[in-house]
Amino acid sequence: MAATSSFAPPKLADFILTEKLGSGTYATVYKAYSKGDSREAVAVKVVGKKTLNKASMENLLTEIEILKTVRHPHIVQLKDFQWDSENIYLILEWCSGGDLSRFIRSRRLLPESVARRFLQQIAIALQYLHERNISHLDLKPQNILLSGSVLKLADFGFAQYMSPWDEQCVLRGSPLYMAPEMVCRRQYDSRADLWSVGVILYEALFGRAPFASRSYTELEEKIRSDKPIELPVGARVSRDCRDLLLRLLDRNPDTRLTFGQFFCHPFVDLEHMPSADSLGKAKELVVQAIQKDQEGERAAALSLYCSSLEHFVPAIHYETDRLRKETLRQKVSQYVSRAEELKALVASDNRQIFEEAKTTRDILREMSADHPRLRVALQLASTAIAKEQSGLDENDALDLYQQCLGELLLALAAEPQGRRRELLHGEIKSLMTRAEYLKDQIKMQETQKDVSLAREPLSESVRSSCCLQ
Incomplete structure (x- = not known):
């Protein structure tokens, strides 16, 4: 149901x-241009006053109040709002790429x-909203707009100011993306937004x-x-992606991932998101890398x-200028090439160290007949090495390294001074070197994929496959 009965848009x-x-149900959205010299494009949300009941009027006022106070590059900006005898008008930032659903x-x-x-x-x-106790409560791909990349x-019509301890029972949002506690008419809080994020990520990856x-x-x-x-x-x-999905899509809000855990999750990895920094x-970092390279400290x-x-x-x-983006990509390709050369040199440097460590590991295993937990940890180390050398699943191998190092460090803390402690210390050092080297290899592979993807800027992909307006 449109907010106005006329086919012609209202006049402002x-x-x-x-x-x-x-x-x-309550609003119609139009593309519009300012009448000034700038001819700035905006989106105008027109809400018919006659269509509003008490609840929807309260929602609209809360939406205006929230959008007036928030300023963030990843939240649609409310530029102004006006009204006349028939309608209320929200003048919003124009997003040329349509919505995430499309x-x-x-x-x-x-x-x-x-x-x-x-x-x-x-x-x-x-994160910005959570710090201000604002819950969106209607997160879905249709309410996430694209402006270039x-x-x-967008659409804060159901948003509320909610502290973590505030609870609601009113049904809000879209059932397909709504947390189970909302659909089942149980009390819910801001954690409902995390479920919706899980559904959005699931749909992005699997198409439904x-x-x-x-x-x-x-x-x-x-x-x-x-x-x-x-x-x-x-x-x-990936393992991190799977972990995040299943922890977000936990039906029980009490065991669901918390906001703090979400913002710190390795798949979200906010530290490495594209930004001005x-x-x-x-x-x-690359200046430090070049210095260490010149000093011969390859690892x-x-x-x-x-x-x-x-x-x-x-x-x-993050770079939007096509020429600067291409220049930067070429420079990064040079660093990738140098890192590849170093990887081969470090592998050669490590070969002898790892061979010596194998002998030490055999001796240590023989000396651990009276220490079952240590023997299990050493066997885990051997399994990690075998998996790494097979090259089939490097992430699995890295997980095994981390497990066995955890066990070996506990064993080291309890080990008295003596020959076995010396050998155990050397084994831990060797395995840490292997784990760090493997971690660098995994990073390199991911970087090479990302550099290839960066050849076609995401903004171009958005424009070519999502020409909505």
Whole structure:
């Protein structure tokens, strides 16, 4: 139901309203231009006063109040609001790329690296809102707009000021993205937004929401079920991505990932999201890498190159100027090449150390007949090494290294002075070297993929596959 009965858009003193972009129960959204010299494009949300009941009027006033106070690059800006005898007008920032729902449908599935960059932008906006006790309560792809490669949260019609201890029972939002505690009419709080984020990420990666259904009845049955959420059969996602999805999509809000855990999660990785600071951080690290390289400290140089690349790649994505972006990408490719050379040299340097460590490990195993836990940890180390050398699953090997190092460090703390303690200390040092080297290899592989993706700027992808207006 549109907010106005006329086919012609309403008239505003300072704006020319043009095509209708969409309509809902209470509002119609138009593209518009300011009448001044700037001819600035905006979106105008027109709300018919006659369509508003008491609850919807309260929602609208809260939306205006919230949008007037928030200023964030990943939240749609309210530029002004006006009213006349028939309508209330919200003049909003114009986002030329349409919404995330349309973008996902145009691609069917998003690569994990693209979904991750989108998620980082949603997370940083939610962090800003969470610090101000604001809950959106209607997060869904249709309410996330694209402006070039930038995502912006929009439509705060159901948003509320909610402290972590505040609870509500009023049904808000869209059932497909709504937390189970909301659909089941139980008390809910700000954690409902985290469930919605999980659904959005799931849909971005797999092309459909976890409770996709043919009818509302079927949808409600799925939501009310106690069956844990499962990823689609054969889903190929990273370990961190899988962990985040399943922890966000926990039906029980008390055991669901907290906001603090979400913002710090390794898949969200806010430290490495594209930002104005990315290039500065990258340059600082690469200067240190070059210095260590010149001093012949290959392992330290490799580690620093890898750390710098974790900031250089976001810097490429953040850069909007096509020429500067290409120049930066070429420079990053040179650093990747040097890191590859160092990787081979470090592997050669390590070969003899690792051979000597194998002999030490055999001796240590023989000396650990009376220490079952230590023997198990050493066996775990051997399994990690074998998995690393097979090259089949380096992330699995890294996890095994971390497990066995944890056990060996505990054993070292309890070990008295003597020959076995000396050997154990050497084994831990050797395994840490292997784990650090493996970590650098994994970083390098991810960076090379990201540099390749950066050849086609995301903003171009958005424009070519999501020409909505």
